[in-house]
Amino acid sequence: MAIREITPELDRYYKNLGVWGDDTLYQLFEASATRYPNKMATSDARYSRTYEEYLEDVQRCAWFLHKNRVVTGDIVAIQVPNWNELAMVHLACNLLGAVCLPIHSDWREKEVGHLLGMTKARVVFVPRVFRDFTYPEMIKALKPSLPDLEEVVMIDLAGQYTQPIDDQAAFDLVYQECQSRSPNEPTNIMVSSGTTSLPKPSLWSDNNLIALLINQYLPRMKITPKDRAVTLAPASTGATGYVFPILLPLLIGASCSMLERWGGADDALELIEESKATYAVAVPAQMTMLVASEKVQTTNFEHLTRFGNAGAPLPTETAIQIEKLMNCKIHTIYGATDGGVPVATLLDDPDEKRLGTAGVLMQGEEIRLVDEYYEDVPAGGRGEVLIRGANKSFGYLNSPDDNAAVWIGDGWYATGDLGEIDLGNYLRIVGRKKDMIIRGGQNISPREVEEMLIEHAAIADVAIAAMPDKILGERACAFVVLKEGQRFTFDEMIQFLSAQKIAKYKLPERLEIRDTFPTSAGGKTQKGVLTEEITEQLKQEGVV
Missing domain, CATH: 3.40.50.980 (Rossmann fold)
Structure with a gap:
């Protein structure tokens, strides 16, 4: 396990930076x-x-x-x-x-x-x-x-x-x-929601959470005791839906209202209006459903000024629609329940940065992009995102093997995300290392295709997942949730994507319409389940 020990020197270092304290x-x-x-x-x-x-x-x-x-x-x-x-x-x-x-x-x-x-x-x-x-x-x-x-x-x-x-x-x-x-003892747990395996308890110290919430997130979201937060995301894994809209307000004297359980966009929109929320927190899948609801057109958002999100990439089109329909600003943080939060956007960022990137480094955090051998990639290159810093000091509870699998070197957490850092030092997540579809030796980034398809007027949500192929190994399958009353065909999909000059090998080779997607407890689409479903369907069709 390559997790850094909290030495007196490291404690002093983070205290001198102003991100750790004694409370x-x-x-x-x-x-x-x-x-x-x-x-x-x-x-x-x-x-x-x-x-x-x-x-x-x-x-x-x-x-x-x-x-x-x-x-x-x-x-x-x-x-x-x-x-x-x-x-x-x-x-x-x-x-x-x-x-x-x-x-x-x-x-x-x-x-x-x-x-x-x-x-x-x-x-x-x-x-x-x-x-x-x-x-x-x-x-x-x-x-x-x-x-x-x-x-x-x-x-x-x-x-x-x-x-x-x-x-x-x-x-x-x-x-x-x-x-x-x-406050450096591991006395808090966030539970990894387990998209591919059983959930894991990830340990956090008080100083980890205070660094993240009080000294990093709060100033970027401009949160004060006058704020009224609303949480739409699940709070009961201790992560996105809990720490930002529930715990943080309690630490500074703000207020919080909670959506008991996500039952659809209409209940969430009603709570935002009734609670007079000044900021809301949700996962991107929920935000996509909000903008697709007819009720969003009649909801009163006069008090809402900020909408925070985390847990999965937010489609740019959804971010644009949230700001347009709710007259608020999108705020994005990027990180992992298991490894910490290195970057976030700023409310005053230009639109292309605030809506299209994961943000820039926060005080006390570090980031590297590495190749398959964990060597740093050249400036401007694409690589796996490694992170470490003041807001995460511990690994999983009672799971040494899991710790050894993701913590490397001198305390670096391997996220499994593929990223690029632009000239302004903004991080852009371009896909998942394990999410990548390999079609006959050519890599297809699902995120790239999803970002294009979500802009279609008929589509409420989209997931690109792998389906098996006897010859090529894998092909891309597009799973789509439609907006109410809309229709969408395979030919329309190909025509729409081709018009955006996408490489032909990246085009999805099957379209599946779904009412909903299977999601983890943290609200992330379970692409592994979608792959299992389409694999079984292909077996029944005699294709594989």
């Missing part, structure tokens, strides 16, 4: 609650909490965990949709120095059992019932294979879970003991 996440949240006690902190589909109420919730939850013998370094899991309890449990764990493991609400026995088992979680919070699924029954069935799991906490749909503090003096003692812990 924990809980301490920043408590300061916000003290400063803005009567202000709304969070609001989900069930209830809202002021900062004063939410601080009490967090402290009561911490007391409950302490009484259940949870100590520094213990794993506490929570599996909920976009609910207030997610940050409550996270901050309670942070107060104690325990580690919060967020689990996506759609995951079931396979993923949940895997995560609870490999992390040796001691406590798990779950809804009593959500969308007709009884989570405690699932945990009960898994329990015989989870010897470390001691407590299952059931959350009712009707309200919050809290535990009254019945010994204030004892709580104060625990509180004081926990105030001196280092």
